[in-house]
Amino acid sequence: MARAVMLQGTGSDVGKTVLVAGLCRAALRRGLKVRPFKPQNMSNNAAVADLPGEPGGGEIGRAQWLQAIACGVAPTVHMNPVLLKPQSDIGSQIVVQGKVYGHAKARDYQALKAKLMDAVMDSWRQVGEGADLVIVEGAGSPAEINLRPRDIANMGFATRAGVPVILVGDIDRGGVIASVAGTHLILPEEDRAMIAGYLINKFRGDVSLFDDGIKAIERFTGWRCFGVVPWLKAAARLPSEDSVVLERLTAGERRALKVAVPMLARIANFDDLDPLRAEPQVEVAFVPPGQPLPADAGLVVIPGSKSTIGDLIEFRQNGWDRDLAQHRRRGGYVVGICGGYQMLGRTVRDPDGIEGSLREAEGLGLLDIETVMEPEKTVRNVDARSLAFDAPLSGYEIHLGRTFGPDCARPATVIDNVPDGASSADGKVFGTYLHGLFSADLFRARFLESLGVRGGGVDYRTEVERALDEIAAELEKHLDCDAIFGLAR
Incomplete structure (x- = not known):
């Protein structure tokens, strides 16, 4: 030993x-x-x-x-x-x-x-x-x-x-x-x-x-x-593991882009947001339950969840669905990752009760898709590519569920040569099962540029080392x- x-x-x-x-x-x-x-x-x-x-x-x-x-x-x-x-x-x-x-x-x-x-x-x-x-x-x-x-x-x-x-x-x-x-x-x-x-x-x-x-x-x-x-x-500058740290994150100085992130009750893999937090022109605001999504946010990111249906119901109870609809009417951008991607659709169904006693919930309706929970879990590291921004990606998938619908004809990424995710017709809303999306420096720079913000210059993985x-x-x-x-x- x-x-x-x-x-x-x-x-x-x-x-x-x-x-x-x-x-x-x-x-x-x-x-x-x-x-x-x-x-x-x-x-x-x-x-x-x-x-x-x-x-x-x-x-x-x-x-x-x-x-x-x-x-x-x-x-x-x-x-x-x-x-x-x-x-x-x-x-x-x-x-x-x-x-x-x-x-x-x-x-x-x-x-x-x-x-x-x-x-x-x-x-x-x-x-x-x-x-x-x-x-x-x-x-x-x-x-x-x-x-x-x-x-x-x-x-x-x-x-x-x-x-x-x-x-x-x-x-x-x-x-x-x-x-x-x-x-x-x-x-x-x-x-x-x-x-x-x-x-x-x-x-x-x-x-x-x-x-x-x-x-x-x-x-x-x-x-x-x-x-x-x-x-x-x-x-x-290291990825955080325990969601207790979210309770201590406070809004920093005002920057060129505010990114609002609702703090879901069963939030998962929220370190997906760390590369954005490292960007000097980006302010990431984690929004606790009971507080509205800030009206001056240019981007809302709905993170992963260990209980998509339960968190989706609480999302509505917090009034975040109304805030999100207003954000969208103002021309704001929305990104959903994993469970957040599933929430963006029209419905989420769990016929076998895999997540719990709640079997179905109405989605946020920003993408024309639906998700059905299935017993087999996808767990893998992947290489991918962003289609809209023509940039290489790498990350991982950990999720239950199969997502399908008309907006999947506009996939957000290609993972191991297979289309993944979905996008709205105007490209301002998209979702993906890929965790680690924002860790790709070229993608992050081009994505932020599309929001009118100068990004890049931060090699995230090198910063961790x-x-x-x-x-x-x-x-x-x-x-x-x-x-x-x-x-x-």
Whole structure:
């Protein structure tokens, strides 16, 4: 087995994903063969990963896809063997080693964990093959001791695999001393013994001001501090996985083009918008429920959804359908991606109840198409081409459903030589199943030019690589990386 170390948090959203990605890149820069691993993830931001003997075809969390990039390797389904995708009133879809395993409500899922641990340990062995180091990311917090008996994400995995743990505390949310010391207090002895120390994340200002905090934590816990990480500005240039970050995104300075994005309840793969956010002339405004779509938006993008019918109904309840119709009358542009594409049609039907109890919903009617949900799921990486803008594209598909209708005669793209998507007669509304559409620099520049905005000049994929390098350099400066990597066993 490869040597390994695990990062667990005092709570959710303490920055574990970025820290693991940065440590993976730091290890790669030292010449180590490093791999990421997360036993269980919960996210509707998924990525396509390799199945054994088959390129593509499986799903993992977007975070592990990013961490694989940080390691300089192709992502595989074994990097995230259990993925939970929250889905309307039927609980979550469960993806095991890249494939849909079934659906379960939270209480029923707890009973499944013992079976899923076998898959976790199988993937754990496979990820470690040929690697010098595996950096593991926990989920939530080990302090949720009510979930400990069936845990597969934190101490349940760490004790089973014998992996030492570093606890991550988030000082930005306040109470970090209490959260670290409290975790020490309530953990059972077996779990507490797995923790080798802690680090503090998201510190703003003079790090030396926390010296007394470190002494206090040592008095309470006896744990060593591996360092205090400052606020990592470069993290904003990385794809986000957890939709909780959307709640903190606020409108920036006014720019040449405002792009409005409704925050669907089951929004999925919203990192499709990151390349637009990186454009200096573009302001991306995520619109929360209860607020109208801004009248000064030149473009509305309806993102992916894990529950198209449920989100479509809530779309109307928010009044966004009326806002969208007015936007269209003003000559505004509309793009739908995956579930958002399905919503743009006349109807969405789910005769088998795949998404839940709602079997049909009226669409937004901006495209003359309809969608029928079908059991077989499309999961693949693809090469494509934009027909309207004559530009190469690359990305991935993760979706249920078959879409058809008169406007499909004007496809938005061609994916692997097969027409995809649909467009309105004036070309101002189009939809596609292609995720990653805006990551194509040439397409993005030409598309923005059609909206009267100068785009381009931003190599998005290169910017992600640079951000990872910057984060790794910051971690090398502020953490005892020698001790962290030496701790691995």
